[in-house]
Amino acid sequence: MTNNQTRIANCSLQIDNCILSIAGFDPSSGAGITSDIKTFEAHGFYGLSVCTGVTVQNDMDFKTCEWISPEVILSQIETLFERFEINVVKIGIVQSWATLSLILDKLHDLNRDIKIILDPIIKATAGFDFHTEENQDLLDKIWKQCNIITPNYDEIQLLYPEKDIEETLEYISNYTNIYLKGGHRKDKKGWDELYHSGIVMVNMPPNTEKVSEKHGSGCILSSSLACNIALGQHIEDACKAAKYYTEQFLNSNDSLLGSHDYRSLGVENLRSLGVENLRSLGVENLRSEVAQKFK
Numbered sequence: 101m102t103n104n105q106t107r108i109a110n111c112s113l114q115i116d117n118c119i120l121s122i123a124g125f126d127p128s129s130g131a132g133i134t135s136d137i138k139t140f141e142a143h144g145f146y147g148l149s150v151c152t153g154v155t156v157q158n159d160m161d162f163k164t165c166e167w168i169s170p171e172v173i174l175s176q177i178e179t180l181f182e183r184f185e186i187n188v189v190k191i192g193i194v195q196s197w198a199t200l201s202l203i204l205d206k207l208h209d210l211n212r213d214i215k216i217i218l219d220p221i222i223k224a225t226a227g228f229d230f231h232t233e234e235n236q237d238l239l240d241k242i243w244k245q246c247n248i249i250t251p252n253y254d255e256i257q258l259l260y261p262e263k264d265i266e267e268t269l270e271y272i273s274n275y276t277n278i279y280l281k282g283g284h285r286k287d288k289k290g291w292d293e294l295y296h297s298g299i300v301m302v303n304m305p306p307n308t309e310k311v312s313e314k315h316g317s318g319c320i321l322s323s324s325l326a327c328n329i330a331l332g333q334h335i336e337d338a339c340k341a342a343k344y345y346t347e348q349f350l351n352s353n354d355s356l357l358g359s360h361d362y363r364s365l366g367v368e369n370l371r372s373l374g375v376e377n378l379r380s381l382g383v384e385n386l387r388s389e390v391a392q393k394f395k
Contacts, residue, residue, distance in 0.1 A: 118184045119145045119326055122177070122203060123192030123219075123319070124153040124165065130315035130357045136190060136323040142345075142360040143327035148184060150176040152194050159315040159356040167195040174206050181210045189214060190326040192319060193221045197238045204245040215329055218246040219322040222255045243275035247329065248296075250322045252281040273298055279325065279339055281318060294339045302336055304343055311350040315357060321346040 121136035129135055132155065137147030152173055156163040180186065189207055194200040200218075207214050239259070243249065249272070251259065260268045272278055277296040292304040324345045328338035352358040 116185065117145050117330075118148050118186055119323075119330055120148045120150065120177075120180065120186045120189045121192070121323065122150040122152060122173070122189060122194075124155050125151050126155055126157055128157065128159045128315065128357065130159050131319045132192060135319045136192070138360055139320055139323035140327060143324065143331075145327055145330065148180050148186065150180065152192070152199075165193075170199045170202050173199070173203060177203070177206055177210070186211065187213065187215060188217070188326050188330040190217045190219070190323050192219050192322070197242065201238045201242055204242060208245060216246045217322055217326040217329065218242075218249045219318055220249055220251050220255055220259070221318070222251075222258045240275060243272055246276050248277040248279055248325070248335070250279045250281060250318065250325065252318060256280060269295055277335060279321075279342075281321065292339075292343055294336065296335050302339070304340060306347065307344055308347050308351060311347055313350070313356070317346060317350060317358075320349050320358070 119140050121133045121140070123136060124132045126132035126134065129138070133149040133151060137149060140147035150173060151168055153165045153167045155165045191200070191203065194203065204216065207216060253265070256265055256268055260271065263271065269278060269280070273295045278294070280293040280295070282291040282293065291306065294300075294302040294304060296302075321342050325338055325342040328341050329335070331338075333341065348361055349358045352361060
């Protein structure tokens with residue numbers, strides 16, 4: 101074995117805690133793959149990324165998106181799986197339900213036990229609409245291939261326009277778990293809801309009195325949730341911890357672009373949220389400064 105081959109082999113052994121983000125590129129890094137990678141790193145994971153589209157935006161204005169072809173997306177995925185063991189994937193914006201279906205098929209072909217967290221972005225906060233002119237025949241198949249989806253109140257209403265929110269939640273719950281983000285709620289702003297196992301509904305009220313709005317907050321939550329699932333947390337604990345982490349991110353400063361804080365993963369904070377099974381948090385995978393909080 102050459103020196104270069106030895107170096108590569110040793111490198112691969114060190115990167116054994118990967119999470120993959122399949123999403124768009126945001127030049128401001130407030131959302132999309134770069135935002136996801138920062139969240140993964142804050143949770144102690146190495147972030148891999150596949151780009152689905154190059155957006156033209158900043159933290160306030162979304163102008164357009166140049167989509168990556170399905171062939172290139174699938175090639176990116178295959179190439180990463182040749183090198184890395186990937187068990188958890190977070191998916192963000194994709195051009196169409198048809199392209200998303202191809203991506204999901206590929207992921208399940210490459211890893212039959214893959215866990216997929218889907219953030220079904222239908223309308224960017226800045227006003228750009230996705231998936232507005234295509235049929236929804238593939239949705240049932242898509243839900244079945246995901247472990248959990250994380251729509252907000254606006255998005256859940258757009259998925260099935262002929263249904264009300266309660267009917268939509270009941271319908272999708274037949275196929276997958278749902279984390280319904282409450283940041284866009286008019287009645288109880290910030291109250292999130294988890295629907296899992298087909299029959300369980302959990303209310304998750306805000307952990308803070310107010311938050312500072314951030315560009316890309318939905319990406320942060322779904323990425324944090326992906327990390328918690330990768331750590332083996334029970335779905336309720338994973339969602340509570342992701343919500344808390346996202347709120348800390350929202351209040352990290354007063355601008356539209358937040359910063360990550362490893363200290364927000366402290367065990368004393370998680371216990372206060374009712375996350376009891378702390379051993380399941382996979383402390384051995386966290387960065388040293390985070391792990392200190394669990395001692």
